[in-house]
Amino acid sequence: MNGPLRRAGVVVMILFGLLFANLNWVQGYKADEYRNSDFNARVQVAEYERARGVIEVGGRALAESKLTTGELKYLRTYPFKSQFAHVLGYKPVNLAATGIEKAENEFLAGTSDRLFGDRFRDMFTGEETAGGNVVLSLSLRAQDAAIKGLAGNDVDSTRGAAVAINPKTGAVQAFASMPSFDPNPLVSHDTNAAEAAYNQLEKAKDGPLKNRVVGEVLPPGSTFKVIDAAAALESGITPQTNIPAGPTYTAPTSGTPIRNAAASICPESQVTLAEALRESCNTGFAQLAVELGAAKIKEKARAFGFEDESLTVGNLDGSGLPVAASRTGTIQNPDGGDDPAALAQSGIGQNNVRMTPLQGAMIAATVANGGERMRPYLVQQLLGPDRRTISTASPKKINNPISATVAGQLQDMMVSVVEGGTGRNARINGYTVGGKTGTAQDGNDPNDHGWFIGFVLKDGEPISAVCVLLERGAAGGSAEAAKIGGDIMEAVIADGGGN
Amino acid sequence: MTAPTAPAASPAVTGEMPRIRMSKSRRNAELGLLIFAMALITAYAATVEATMLDAVTPDFWIPAALVSMVFLGLHIVIRFLAPYADPALVPAVALINGLGVGFLRRIDMARADAADRANFPIFAGDGGRQLAWTLLAAIMAAGLLIIVRDHRIVSRYAYTLGLVGIVLVMIPAVLPSRYSEINGAKLWILIGGFSIQPGEFAKLALVSFFAYYLVRKREVLSLASRRFLGIDFPRGRDLGPVVAVWLLSLLVLVFEKDLGTALLYFGMFVVILYVATERVSWLIIGLLLFFGGATLAYSLGASVGGPFANFYDRVQIWQDPFADPYDAGFQPVQSLLGLGTGGLFGAGPGGGQPTKVPDVEDDFIFAGLGEEIGLFGLSAFLVLYLLIVERGLRAGIAVRDSFGKLLAGGLAFTLGLQVFVIVGGVSGLIPLTGQTTPFLSAGGSSLMANWLIIAMLLRISDAAGRPMTGSASAQGDGPAGPPVKLHGAPTEVIRS
Numbered sequence: 001m002n003g004p005l006r007r008a009g010v011v012v013m014i015l016f017g018l019l020f021a022n023l024n025w026v027q028g029y030k031a032d033e034y035r036n037s038d039f040n041a042r043v044q045v046a047e048y049e050r051a052r053g054v055i056e057v058g059g060r061a062l063a064e065s066k067l068t069t070g071e072l073k074y075l076r077t078y079p080f081k082s083q084f085a086h087v088l089g090y091k092p093v094n095l096a097a098t099g100i101e102k103a104e105n106e107f108l109a110g111t112s113d114r115l116f117g118d119r120f121r122d123m124f125t126g127e128e129t130a131g132g133n134v135v136l137s138l139s140l141r142a143q144d145a146a147i148k149g150l151a152g153n154d155v156d157s158t159r160g161a162a163v164a165i166n167p168k169t170g171a172v173q174a175f176a177s178m179p180s181f182d183p184n185p186l187v188s189h190d191t192n193a194a195e196a197a198y199n200q201l202e203k204a205k206d207g208p209l210k211n212r213v214v215g216e217v218l219p220p221g222s223t224f225k226v227i228d229a230a231a232a233l234e235s236g237i238t239p240q241t242n243i244p245a246g247p248t249y250t251a252p253t254s255g256t257p258i259r260n261a262a263a264s265i266c267p268e269s270q271v272t273l274a275e276a277l278r279e280s281c282n283t284g285f286a287q288l289a290v291e292l293g294a295a296k297i298k299e300k301a302r303a304f305g306f307e308d309e310s311l312t313v314g315n316l317d318g319s320g321l322p323v324a325a326s327r328t329g330t331i332q333n334p335d336g337g338d339d340p341a342a343l344a345q346s347g348i349g350q351n352n353v354r355m356t357p358l359q360g361a362m363i364a365a366t367v368a369n370g371g372e373r374m375r376p377y378l379v380q381q382l383l384g385p386d387r388r389t390i391s392t393a394s395p396k397k398i399n400n401p402i403s404a405t406v407a408g409q410l411q412d413m414m415v416s417v418v419e420g421g422t423g424r425n426a427r428i429n430g431y432t433v434g435g436k437t438g439t440a441q442d443g444n445d446p447n448d449h450g451w452f453i454g455f456v457l458k459d460g461e462p463i464s465a466v467c468v469l470l471e472r473g474a475a476g477g478s479a480e481a482a483k484i485g486g487d488i489m490e491a492v493i494a495d496g497g498g499n
Numbered sequence: 500m501t502a503p504t505a506p507a508a509s510p511a512v513t514g515e516m517p518r519i520r521m522s523k524s525r526r527n528a529e530l531g532l533l534i535f536a537m538a539l540i541t542a543y544a545a546t547v548e549a550t551m552l553d554a555v556t557p558d559f560w561i562p563a564a565l566v567s568m569v570f571l572g573l574h575i576v577i578r579f580l581a582p583y584a585d586p587a588l589v590p591a592v593a594l595i596n597g598l599g600v601g602f603l604r605r606i607d608m609a610r611a612d613a614a615d616r617a618n619f620p621i622f623a624g625d626g627g628r629q630l631a632w633t634l635l636a637a638i639m640a641a642g643l644l645i646i647v648r649d650h651r652i653v654s655r656y657a658y659t660l661g662l663v664g665i666v667l668v669m670i671p672a673v674l675p676s677r678y679s680e681i682n683g684a685k686l687w688i689l690i691g692g693f694s695i696q697p698g699e700f701a702k703l704a705l706v707s708f709f710a711y712y713l714v715r716k717r718e719v720l721s722l723a724s725r726r727f728l729g730i731d732f733p734r735g736r737d738l739g740p741v742v743a744v745w746l747l748s749l750l751v752l753v754f755e756k757d758l759g760t761a762l763l764y765f766g767m768f769v770v771i772l773y774v775a776t777e778r779v780s781w782l783i784i785g786l787l788l789f790f791g792g793a794t795l796a797y798s799l800g801a802s803v804g805g806p807f808a809n810f811y812d813r814v815q816i817w818q819d820p821f822a823d824p825y826d827a828g829f830q831p832v833q834s835l836l837g838l839g840t841g842g843l844f845g846a847g848p849g850g851g852q853p854t855k856v857p858d859v860e861d862d863f864i865f866a867g868l869g870e871e872i873g874l875f876g877l878s879a880f881l882v883l884y885l886l887i888v889e890r891g892l893r894a895g896i897a898v899r900d901s902f903g904k905l906l907a908g909g910l911a912f913t914l915g916l917q918v919f920v921i922v923g924g925v926s927g928l929i930p931l932t933g934q935t936t937p938f939l940s941a942g943g944s945s946l947m948a949n950w951l952i953i954a955m956l957l958r959i960s961d962a963a964g965r966p967m968t969g970s971a972s973a974q975g976d977g978p979a980g981p982p983v984k985l986h987g988a989p990t991e992v993i994r995s
Contacts, residue, residue: 001774001775001777001895001901001904001905001908002896002904003777004773004774004777004908005774005892005895005896005904005908006892006896008770008773008774008892008908008912009888009889009892009893011770011912012885012888012889012892012911012912012915012916012919013885013889015915015916015919016881016884016885016915016918016919018919018923018928019881019918019919019922019923019926019928020878020881022923022926022927022928023838023869023874023877023878023881023926024874026835026838026839026926026927027838027839027841027842027843027869027873027874027877028842028843028874030835030839031839031840031841031842031843032839033839034835034836034838034839034840035836035839035840035842037836037839039821039824039825039832039833039836040836040839040840041852041855042836042837042840042851042852042855042870043840045852046846046852
């Protein structure tokens with residue numbers, strides 16, 4: 001009987017081996033998945049055991065955690081309410097987190113590898129490690145100007161976005177989406193109330209939860225002419241080269257005739273490239289695009305950041321808010337051949353061309369920065385729980401879509417737009433401001449989108465680049481957008497920006 | 500019956516050479532190990548309080564000390580009554596039992612209001628009750644050692660025990676649900692606030708009966724056979740007992756709605772049968788019957804429903820617990836999430852939230868522990884269980900008489916199988932069934948029954964380790980000599 005007894009022992013060992021292997025699977029391989037599962041309420045409670053880090057700008061907390069007496073120890077609060085909602089996002093109990101709260105979650109929660117030293121030390125001191133702090137690159141004054149400007153627009157637009165970035169570094173200075181929302185009810189520890197608040201916002205008119213700076217794309221209208229001009233300048237045309245214009249233009253194959261915004265704009269058969277941009281001559285740029293060909297326009301747009309599906313704006317070393325890809329569309333017939341009618345429309349930022357406001361600001365910033373396109377970012381610094389610096393953003397260049405020479409030519413052309421063309425509202429005393437307005441038709445709605453992209457220089461050094469969008473405003477939306485853009489850049493200057 | 504039963508109980512028939520035995524008592528080793536185990540239990544209690552209360556209360560050591568006193572008492576009993584017993588069994592079981600008491604107290608503290616935690620009464624809650632049950636279980640174990648001075652005496656009452664075992668198994672099945680059903684499994688007798696799990700005690704009775712029955716029948720079961728595919732299969736009429744137990748298991752499965760217990764009884768029987776006959780064919784037949792029965796119950800559950808539906812549902816939940824994470828799959832999902840949250844090292848004693856798992860004090864205690872002690876801690880627990888089982892089997896290998904071999908082998912294997920069934924269920928390896936985790940789960944029935952098993956294993960290992968005296972010393976010279984008389988005594992009683 002001893003043989004079978006020994007074999008029974010082996011069977012038990014095999015059974016226990018199976019248990020051991022399965023525990024390895026559950027507690028080793030699948031551990032992270034289970035730990036972070038949406039059904040797992042443990043991590044949540046543990047997460048609320050320690051004070052989540054502060055998100056701040058200039059020493060002011062934009063998001064902080066307050067001690068409560070409930071089961072969840074700390075309550076997240078956003079003192080500025082709706083003002084930074086689309087940047088910060090929110091960190092609710094049961095719903096999905098968004099924004100910087102999501103992108104920097106590990107660091108704020110204190111579970112990041114970068115804070116390992118702090119956790120290790122606290123094992124001995126017995127203190128509960130607080131989370132790390134995130135310092136944003138925003139300017140409080142610029143953000144204020146952006147929000148007030150959007151809200152106070154005089155073209156009755158209820159939706160829009162404004163963003164400002166430092167052309168030299170890519171640091172985001174202002175980031176506003178209209179309408180906004182107060183994230184505080186969403187992070188309530190009463191999860192039913194939080195969910196109700198979320199559902200209400202979800203259904204609310206104009207979609208306040210939508211992030212219009214990075215999440216929505218719209219036809220850019222005439223702001224896209226900067227891309228055309230860049231492509232033209234790169235292929236040997238100078239600002240003084242005469243290009244065909246005229247009161248109307250119909251593409252060789254078919255299509256509706258393209259007109260100018262007013263009869264007074266470039267009725268002559270030829271204007272210089274600089275003149276065409278200054279007056280926003282549709283017929284001129286439509287013909288220019290057709291002459292250059294779809295490939296060159298698309299290639300240049302791509303160099304400026306169109307079609308980029310992987311861009312995020314947040315921490316330069318890690319994740320951030322995902323940025324929707326701006327698109328030129330195929331600009332081709334369905335069979336793959338040239339489609340001059342579509343190309344002419346695309347050249348003036350219509351047809352299937354779509355752009356995020358952040359992309360618009362990046363175009364202006366690249367021009368202002370001598371052709372160097374910087375990667376935009378929001379996270380300036382990460383500070384440990386004890387406020388020692390853990391990392392500081394080191395600006396990253398993405399590429400050079402245009403040469404410094406072309407950038408200089410474009411700067412001059414765009415400056416003339418603000419000084420003597422459609423962008424006069426953006427002027428700032430004592431500073432050199434350049435820009436480009438855009439009025440984009442979108443569908444059959446009579447109310448167009450008003451755009452402004454622009455930059456401000458001091459002694460040739462870029463300080464700020466903006467993009468302002470007013471959706472579906474009354475006539476004059478782009479002029480109002482230029483005014484708001486100017487105000488934001490002025491606020492950046494007042495905040496000491498660019499130094 | 501032509502074959503004399505007396506030699507069946509003799510080592511000569513098993514073909515075993517007499518072993519060189521260590522006649523040394525190893526009680527001091529047991530004491531040392533026990534003290535080490537008690538130190539661990541005390542340290543665990545201190546860690547729990549340090550984590551949960553941010554301070555260690557002055558009387559944190561009292562529950563651990565009480566547990567220690569109980570086991571030291573048992574150790575003294577063993578010193579006198581089973582001096583040659585295996586020294587590793589009691590310390591290993593005591594460590595599991597003591598940590599279980601500590602963990603249950605930790606659960607009680609988590610469920611109490613924060614203000615009451617620091618001075619939570621020692622005898623309150625599940626932890627306090629478990630402490631009392633531990634005392635009672637140790638007394639019962641000592642009682643068994645006192646009453647049963649020789650494990651062979653048990654075989655005298657084999658038929659009685661067999662009847663008692665079957666009755667104990669069947670009681671919950673025939674009782675109305677409100678007197679027997681908890682969480683969909685009819686395994687209980689519920690009377691006036693007390694709940695007894697008769698099946699826990701039935702294991703010991705049934706193994707005793709099986710061991711005795713198979714010692715008598717082993718020759719006919721192992722000799723008369725037909726050869727098929729190179730394996731010897733028994734004759735049809737000899738299949739009677741195994742079919743009977745199979746039916747009993749299926750009845751348990753269907754009427755008590757419990758796969759685990761069915762698997763336990765059947766596995767227990769098949770393994771004892773295999774050990775007795777040394778025939779692999781019994782294992783094959785057993786496995787085929789079990790999986791056939793389970794498949795049948797599953798497909799009946801899918802098509803007919805009724806009493807089979809519970810089993811079908813459990814298999815469905817097992818296949819994808821996350822399909823219904825808030826209702827049917829809630830327990831297994833929370834269990835897996837708890838284990839996963841614990842990860843490799845765990846949250847530390849007192850650092851997790853085991854109360855998120857429903858029934859964490861009972862069926863899911865392994866998941867609750869796993870959240871706090873991690874994969875490393877659970878592996879240590881598995882090793883402890885494995886040690887207990889293998890030591891039990893070793894006692895079976897070392898003991899001289901066939902009845903003792905089958906009894907020890909059957910009890911040890913059953914214990915191992917039960918750990919497999921519940922831990923496998925909790926960690927998602929097999930469908931979840933309502934089994935207690937031996938020595939850990941809150942509950943007196945399970946604790947007492949399992950301690951009785953340990954006491955029996957101690958008794959058998961004591962017999963195996965006892966130096967040969969008197970007539971037994973002659974055994975070394977002539978294998979088939981005097982022991983016949985010695986071992987024949989108990990069986991004669993029953994034959995009459």
